[in-house]
Amino acid sequence: MATRKTLLSMAADSWPVAKEELLRHVEDAVEVRRVGEESAVIETAHSTAKDLALLARQAPLVFPRHLTNVVAEYDHATTGLDTVIDFLDTAIREYGTAEVSLQIWQSGKTTYKFSRHDAWERAAQVLTDRGYQVTRTGSPVAVSICFTPKTAIVGVNRVADSLSSWPGGEVRLSKTPDQVSRAEFKLEELFKAHPIDDGIEPKGTALDYGAAPGGWTRILAQRGYRTTAVDPGDLDPRVLQLPGVVHERTTAGNFLRETRDRFDLLVNDMKMSPDRSSRLMVDSARLLKPFGVAVTTLKTGAHHVLEQIDESFAILGAAYDIEFARQLRHNRNELTVVLRRFD
Numbered sequence: 001m002a003t004r005k006t007l008l009s010m011a012a013d014s015w016p017v018a019k020e021e022l023l024r025h026v027e028d029a030v031e032v033r034r035v036g037e038e039s040a041v042i043e044t045a046h047s048t049a050k051d052l053a054l055l056a057r058q059a060p061l062v063f064p065r066h067l068t069n070v071v072a073e074y075d076h077a078t079t080g081l082d083t084v085i086d087f088l089d090t091a092i093r094e095y096g097t098a099e100v101s102l103q104i105w106q107s108g109k110t111t112y113k114f115s116r117h118d119a120w121e122r123a124a125q126v127l128t129d130r131g132y133q134v135t136r137t138g139s140p141v142a143v144s145i146c147f148t149p150k151t152a153i154v155g156v157n158r159v160a161d162s163l164s165s166w167p168g169g170e171v172r173l174s175k176t177p178d179q180v181s182r183a184e185f186k187l188e189e190l191f192k193a194h195p196i197d198d199g200i201e202p203k204g205t206a207l208d209y210g211a212a213p214g215g216w217t218r219i220l221a222q223r224g225y226r227t228t229a230v231d232p233g234d235l236d237p238r239v240l241q242l243p244g245v246v247h248e249r250t251t252a253g254n255f256l257r258e259t260r261d262r263f264d265l266l267v268n269d270m271k272m273s274p275d276r277s278s279r280l281m282v283d284s285a286r287l288l289k290p291f292g293v294a295v296t297t298l299k300t301g302a303h304h305v306l307e308q309i310d311e312s313f314a315i316l317g318a319a320y321d322i323e324f325a326r327q328l329r330h331n332r333n334e335l336t337v338v339l340r341r342f343d
């Protein structure tokens, strides 16, 4: 039987649960094997990377961060880099494009003795010589080589079906001097991955549960939201000075009981069990304007993760449609969920 292979990336710590999730939801899965620290190949009877991307968007698959169709897999021990590179244009041909993004990434240690940069330059030269316009990002089709400890895997996929436009989903965000917490990266990455505030009027209002020390509040203020930050803890003084920021020094539960305000966007990064946090999100849906958007992290920890996700989604389903659910690169033992209030 001819099978299809898709290369996917996930957090190294999430491998066992990512595998369990794939076997549970991908009906025609034949085998899932880990190939590198943060990568695995799923073999299916007929599902392609595009089918898996659709499943991921409909929420049941939360752990894959990046997907590409495997077109060749070479053993390091027997195959040199030039042979791997030589194969790239064969991989691209069926997509009928003259412009490609070339992505080189590594998952775990390899025995190859060259840098990612060198491999990219060599591969880009070969493709350019063969008439392709080669970019790092921004083309509709991405061709990639993923170097794993034993193999070099050539992949090709439409970027729209890859879950992330970054090589292997490895989003790189740099720390800025005015950053107040590492948690900021989670919200910044989410804004790159999903168009949360499409449709929200400029200068909308946001409510931030579990805001201290104020990283998410800072990002929201930067995007023009007038933000109410709810947390019993202290906010960084720099955040308190930002235009439109108000600190309510209380718990989310108390705030919910007392407020009469309505918001365009509700975000929640509270340190709280997923079921409690989800119930609070459902109770807080009435603070959102009709069809308002909410973002919540679900802090599952490392045990009974799929059961906790199922339970949380069932709770959230009482008030929201789930638009996006993914363990982002900057999530550790948690996932990020985007919800839309239904009426």
Ligand SMILES: C[S@@+](CC[C@H](N)C(=O)[O-])C[C@H]1O[C@@H](n2cnc3c(N)ncnc32)[C@H](O)[C@@H]1O
Pocket (backbone or CB within 6 Å): 180, 181, 183, 184, 209, 210, 211, 212, 213, 214, 215, 216, 217, 230, 231, 232, 233, 250, 251, 252, 253, 269, 270, 271, 272
């Ligand atoms: C991971 S931190 C949030 C980091 C924040 N998003 C940032 O970007 O700086 C979790 C916060 O949840 C807050 N928290 C926990 N339980 C809460 C509750 N019931 N109501 C409000 N905040 C709560 C804690 O005080 C803590 O500041």
